[in-house]
Amino acid sequence: MRSDVTLRLLDRTLLTELLHAAVEDADPLEVMPPVEGPGGPDGWTPERRSAFVRFHESRSLAADPVETTFAIAVSGRVVGAARLCPVEKQAGTAEAGVWIGRSHRGVGVGGAVLELLLEQARAAGFTSVYVSTEPHNTAVRALLAGIGVDLVPDCPDGDALTARVDLTAEADVAQEARYRALDETVSRLYVEGRLGDALKAVQDEAPRIPRRRADTAHLAACLLTLTGRPEDALAELRTALADGAWWSPAILVDDDDLAAVRDLDGFAALLRESTARHASATGVPLPPVVRRPQGTPRGVLVVLHGADQDAALAAEQWAPAVDAGFVLVAVDSSQRSTPLYRSWPDTGVGIRDITAALAELDEADNSLPLLAAGFSAGARVAVLWALSDVAVRPSGFLALGPALTPAHLDGERRVRAAQRAVRGRILVGEQDDDVTPGVFDAHEVLTDAGADVTLETVPDLGHDIPADFARRLPVLLDSLLAARPRPAGR
Structure with missing residues (x-):
């Protein structure tokens, strides 16, 4: 604007x-x-x-x-x-x-x-x-x-x-658009070292994004600390806490930008109250967003959103799968860092959320081929779920810009990749600095283990969904279903 x-x-x-x-x-x-x-x-x-x-x-x-x-x-x-x-x-x-x-x-x-x-x-x-x-x-x-x-x-x-x-x-839609634009602006100014300009951008926009009170307060607190004003940063966090905000302990304790705030009187009390609110609000699974195709479905596709996204957005991004004949199951992570920031830091909890979502489907859906897909952090969990030892797991995965490194692929997952010849397709933007080069190294680990996993780089794309994804998706899903291995536990 x-x-x-x-x-x-x-x-x-x-x-x-x-x-x-x-x-x-x-x-x-x-x-x-x-x-x-x-x-x-x-x-x-x-x-x-x-x-x-x-x-x-x-x-x-x-x-x-x-x-x-x-x-x-x-x-x-x-x-x-x-x-x-x-x-x-x-x-x-x-x-x-x-x-x-x-x-x-x-x-x-x-x-x-x-x-x-x-x-x-x-x-x-x-x-x-x-x-x-x-x-x-x-x-x-x-x-x-x-x-x-x-x-x-x-x-x-x-x-x-x-x-x-x-x-x-x-x-809510308008505020989310404002927040996304602000986050992008602040990230750019942060990288450029223009911390004062970034702080002004947050202070100007925050009153217009009240539903993101916790997130804008965190941004402001980090920038206030980095510009030599830790006392003001703590005051900003305490005011937001009084407004109902909270943050996961990891945000308050592990964020290097807040290091000077942690030494101040009053921080410990803030941390205790915020941690208590986080504990009571996180870990509760939400009902999945389910979309069904017209006619007889040919498979079930579980899709997992990226960090600071949600199932509603994932259902919109992956909607072409419904036209391709799949029951689409978009899952919300129950792991929250703030009231609205959801991600997948704990893979075990993520798989538990997926299992709870699948329990909501019709019994007839259990006989359909099961595939996993996701973007960014959600894509990582889709891959690790496919390589897990849980009873119900997908026979293949489609990962867009997965936040995946060799460190996520322990010895047992590498063994299972070789034993089951898990099929997977990875798409990475040519300009995606968020997940490269780690994802290239992870792909090499999987292929060396014997898994049928391909990786394609998309020209001129950063950490995002390809512009022609609606055209690509049906072809990629077909490649995962063709002569697929027998799905374990299904």
């Missing part, structure tokens, strides 16, 4: 600036209702200027306002207006309205305004907002698509597109 776009609550001083922006850069009919009375010249006549002022004075500046209006500012200059008007007989619902001067259209201002306006609507207690835009407004359309909102024509012959934004549903 453009950082130079802001919304300022309209007052009489801003109304003068708003009128100037309208006269200089918009048509009267774009910014207010038609002026009643006999026809006259086009453009901003004295009558229309007076009507513009009266319009806002009677609606948002009245003693009992009809709606709330904001002046849109770009780098401090007023360029348009945005409004929220409660919809009659629809409690908690508002209609959004926006106009922007011609010279500021088509450059991302509209998308930024809409995002800010939805935040204002949430803060005002609205639960839904009606939004309209034009088909060519790609910024607004992209923003709505990003939070899962579909625009539809407001009438069969009309050009305008309309959508109802459910603020209670989209808030």
